[in-house]
Amino acid sequence: MITEKKTQFLVDELDQLKKDGLFRPLRVLGSAQDTEVVVDGKRVLNLSSNNYLGLTTHPRLKSAMVKATEEWGAGSGAVRTIAGTMTIHEELERRLAEFKHTEASLVFQSGFTANLGVLQSLVKEGDVIISDELNHASIIDGIRLSKAERSIFKHRDLDDLERHLEKHRDKRVKLVVTDGVFSMDGDIAPLAGIVERAEGFQALVMVDDAHASGVLGKNGRGSVNHFALDGRVDLQMGTLSKAIGVLGGYVAAPQPVRDFLIHRARPFLFSTSHPPGVAAAGIAAIDVLLAEPERIERLWKNTARFKAGLKRIGFETGASETPITPVIVGKGSVAMDLSDRLFSLGVFAQGIGYPTVPEGRARIRTIVTSVHTDQQLDRALEAFEQGGRELGVIA
Numbered sequence: 001m002i003t004e005k006k007t008q009f010l011v012d013e014l015d016q017l018k019k020d021g022l023f024r025p026l027r028v029l030g031s032a033q034d035t036e037v038v039v040d041g042k043r044v045l046n047l048s049s050n051n052y053l054g055l056t057t058h059p060r061l062k063s064a065m066v067k068a069t070e071e072w073g074a075g076s077g078a079v080r081t082i083a084g085t086m087t088i089h090e091e092l093e094r095r096l097a098e099f100k101h102t103e104a105s106l107v108f109q110s111g112f113t114a115n116l117g118v119l120q121s122l123v124k125e126g127d128v129i130i131s132d133e134l135n136h137a138s139i140i141d142g143i144r145l146s147k148a149e150r151s152i153f154k155h156r157d158l159d160d161l162e163r164h165l166e167k168h169r170d171k172r173v174k175l176v177v178t179d180g181v182f183s184m185d186g187d188i189a190p191l192a193g194i195v196e197r198a199e200g201f202q203a204l205v206m207v208d209d210a211h212a213s214g215v216l217g218k219n220g221r222g223s224v225n226h227f228a229l230d231g232r233v234d235l236q237m238g239t240l241s242k243a244i245g246v247l248g249g250y251v252a253a254p255q256p257v258r259d260f261l262i263h264r265a266r267p268f269l270f271s272t273s274h275p276p277g278v279a280a281a282g283i284a285a286i287d288v289l290l291a292e293p294e295r296i297e298r299l300w301k302n303t304a305r306f307k308a309g310l311k312r313i314g315f316e317t318g319a320s321e322t323p324i325t326p327v328i329v330g331k332g333s334v335a336m337d338l339s340d341r342l343f344s345l346g347v348f349a350q351g352i353g354y355p356t357v358p359e360g361r362a363r364i365r366t367i368v369t370s371v372h373t374d375q376q377l378d379r380a381l382e383a384f385e386q387g388g389r390e391l392g393v394i395a
Helices: 002-006 008-019 059-072 087-100 111-122 137-145 158-167 191-199 255-264 276-291 294-313 332-344 374-390
Strands: 036-039 042-046 104-108 128-132 149-153 174-179 204-208 235-239 249-253 324-330 362-367
Touching: 002 008, 042 374, 059 276, 087 104, 087 235, 087 249, 087 276, 104 111, 104 255, 111 137, 111 174, 111 204, 111 235, 111 249, 111 255, 128 137, 128 158, 137 174, 149 158, 158 174, 158 191, 174 191, 191 204, 249 255, 276 294, 294 324, 294 374, 324 332, 332 362, 332 374
Parallel strands: 128 149, 128 174, 174 204, 204 235
Antiparallel strands: 036 042, 104 249, 235 249, 324 362
């Protein structure tokens, strides 16, 4: 009874979410992550996963994980700086650096903790972090943890970026941070222009390639390679848990950055290292990216087909240039209603509202994958058309 009184403020906030139509229970999968999944006991077409290339169930990754687990055990048993660095962790980092065309790399427990670790530790009081206003939440939180000054430039606005660089010209360290692909709108950062402006002020550049890894660049090397900027971007953050299909995050950078982060990045210092099976599956994923480029080609073919279909039906997809395709409907409650209607029609596509996206820009966030068939995409478009007309979202 006492506890209930103490947590009443949370109940009040949850009641408000329910009133606004934004309260959502967790959806529970009863099957492997695939183009079709069992969600809450119902088999549906899946447009909500980050499994861009279908690697979560790739035989090569599963075999590597099982073999490494049998050889090395289920877990590592320690943090990296004590007794938790195994040869398989070092091999994964060597392969990532080679793949990203950098001198070194360092793996973290997630992409989120990679951003926290880098931004919290790399710059200090008296320095500045210059960040795109629509950067990922992990970047925002990393900046908050840093003692450096924060300076936010308008989304993808190079002239505004330059104004911020000029304002902070005399800072000891200037770090420009941007998503490579923006996770809610699916647009691509103008990275070539960002690098050019930053170089004029001797500023470091960091790109979060969570949604560009496995999607952009040769064999999925990311936005840096996509814009032919290898060697000109100081830090590349990537994830092993989206297109790579496993779990974790990493930073690919010069050797001094890796060495410094090992000694100062708190998520790295105080978290147990990856299970050996996860590291082995990450290595196997790199092998697949190199051996099966047709997966990426199919991803882009499916993306073009789906976007064209949504446009034909009459939906707005904003500035999307990638497989992340927002179906923008306006009010948060409408997005949730459309998501529920799609689910009843056999399509799993989650609604996203404020504060994840601005008020009035709520959407169904969809991601097609390389393993969706044409027939599945057509079924999804039929459901969107029916649901959109029934709710008056499209004419």
